[in-house]
Amino acid sequence: MMPTPIDDLSLLRAEIAAVAARMIAQDGADYASAKRKAALQVLGERADAANLLPDNAQIEDAVRDYQALFLADTQPARLLALRQAALQVMDALAEFSPYLTGAVLNGTAGEHDDIELQLFADSAKEVQIYLLNRNVTIDISETPHFKGARYDPVETVSFLWHGEGVHAELYEKHDLRGALKPRADGRLQRADAATVRSMMTPPTSPQDPT
Secondary structure (H helix, E strand, O other), rough: OOOOOOHHHHHHHHHHHHHHHHHHHOOOOOHHHHHHHHHHHHHHHHHHOOOHHHHHHHHHHHHHHHHHHOOOOOHHHHHHHHHHHHHHHHHHOOHHHEEHHHHHOOOOOOOOOOOEEEEEEEOHHHHHHHHHHOOOOOOEEEOOOOOOOOOOOEEEEEEOOOOOOEEEEEEEHHHHHHHHHOOOOOOOOEEEEEHHHHOOOOOOOOOOOO
């Protein structure tokens, strides 16, 4: 049977996703730049054809596949260490309703990844003052609002926590209502500390009958 155009398109997207996944896992590239560079490598002059590009969910799956094949001896331990560190930060910042996002949440975090949080407070200054009063050195930047381009970017504080990089996006409390919706594909967008702890607890196996 001859391959159909749909089959060819699926293969192209899978190839781009695989190349992008390697860049993300090996070099710490972000999804947008990895997708762009991978498309250029695979498609050449057709790299700007948006209909040929995989979505982020497909790239995320390709990162998991790459890690399972090439990083199975190191990535799980790195992920566990990052989740443990994330929980420590979340406990310290509990009054700001912290939620974990990004690669540490979805399980694809590796050696190049930092901890990504979303905090919800009456004002961004509250969080900044809280950290500065505890002698935490912070850098301030901006991140696009998770609700989309119609909303103003939010301030983001970046700092080190016991040697791990942390980037905390600072939202207003009312933003929390929209923060709890799942992604369109059903995957978690963010998780509170209790959810993260449950992800780290191995399932109990039933005892053998005696």
